[in-house]
Amino acid sequence: MGERKPGGKITLLSVVAIQAAVIVYTGGSICGKMAGSCKGSVTIFGRVIRALSWQGYFWLFMELVCLGSYALIWQQIIKRFDLSVVYANRAFAVCWSFLWGVLLFGEKVKPLNIVGIAIVLAGILLVNQDADRV
Amino acid sequence: MQTGFNPWVFLFAASATVAAFSQMLLKKSATEKHGSFIKEYLNWKVIFGYGLMFAGMMLTVYGYSKGVEVKSGSVMETIGNVWVVFLSWLFFREPVTKKKVLGNILIISGIIIFNLA
Numbered sequence: 001m002g003e004r005k006p007g008g009k010i011t012l013l014s015v016v017a018i019q020a021a022v023i024v025y026t027g028g029s030i031c032g033k034m035a036g037s038c039k040g041s042v043t044i045f046g047r048v049i050r051a052l053s054w055q056g057y058f059w060l061f062m063e064l065v066c067l068g069s070y071a072l073i074w075q076q077i078i079k080r081f082d083l084s085v086v087y088a089n090r091a092f093a094v095c096w097s098f099l100w101g102v103l104l105f106g107e108k109v110k111p112l113n114i115v116g117i118a119i120v121l122a123g124i125l126l127v128n129q130d131a132d133r134v
Numbered sequence: 135m136q137t138g139f140n141p142w143v144f145l146f147a148a149s150a151t152v153a154a155f156s157q158m159l160l161k162k163s164a165t166e167k168h169g170s171f172i173k174e175y176l177n178w179k180v181i182f183g184y185g186l187m188f189a190g191m192m193l194t195v196y197g198y199s200k201g202v203e204v205k206s207g208s209v210m211e212t213i214g215n216v217w218v219v220f221l222s223w224l225f226f227r228e229p230v231t232k233k234k235v236l237g238n239i240l241i242i243s244g245i246i247i248f249n250l251a
Contacts, residue, residue, distance in 0.1 A: 083226065
């Protein structure tokens with residue numbers, strides 16, 4: 001519980017960086033979903049074992065790449081900004097996940113989805129107004 | 135199909151709580167000086183923090199296996215926002231301002247409304 005060193009406001013560039021991390025994070029979930037849909041089997045010493053197909057392992061690997069990249073970026077972001085502000089920005093994952101679902105999996109857009117995302121965005125913008133650079 | 139209240143949904147709140155504590159460890163490490171870039175990641179706080187986060191994820195996987203709907207889980211996980219604001223004040227003296235409180239209320243409301251669709 002050290003002394004705080006408040007600074008300037010959060011910038012557009014920093015918001016973009018935070019959202020880049022969140023996009024990578026949600027990308028990991030998409031890769032996980034893709035991996036789950038690639039069921040297959042492997043033969044080891046003559047025994048057939050139900051597992052993921054090779055494509056499945058590729059997507060699983062990509063999920064790990066996404067989560068690892070997210071962890072790298074996230075640590076740099078929370079070094080620079082208040083955690084309570086950055087974490088609020090992470091809630092926009094709901095929008096990115098929804099966008100992936102619509103674009104990649106043909107999920108339907110419902111009015112309440114749009115209303116919900118707009119309210120989340122309003123909340124994030126409000127929190128960002130109180131952002132201090134550390 | 136799941137009908138009625140599923141008490142396993144509270145696992146998602148537990149998971150979000152664990153994740154919030156893991157964020158504190160990550161932030162604590164991020165505020166400290168490290169000898170090199172790699173040491174910013176390879177230290178016990180970051181490793182334990184992500185271990186906690188993984189344990190939290192396992193709780194949600196178990197919750198889903200108990201029939202919790204994705205939308206219910208997502209709503210319960212918003213408790214993490216409340217935890218992070220409180221714990222960030224507790225451990226790092228980050229101010230709890232009116233805008234932060236109102237903003238997080240909007241965020242949680244938005245996620246609830248999103249999942250009503």
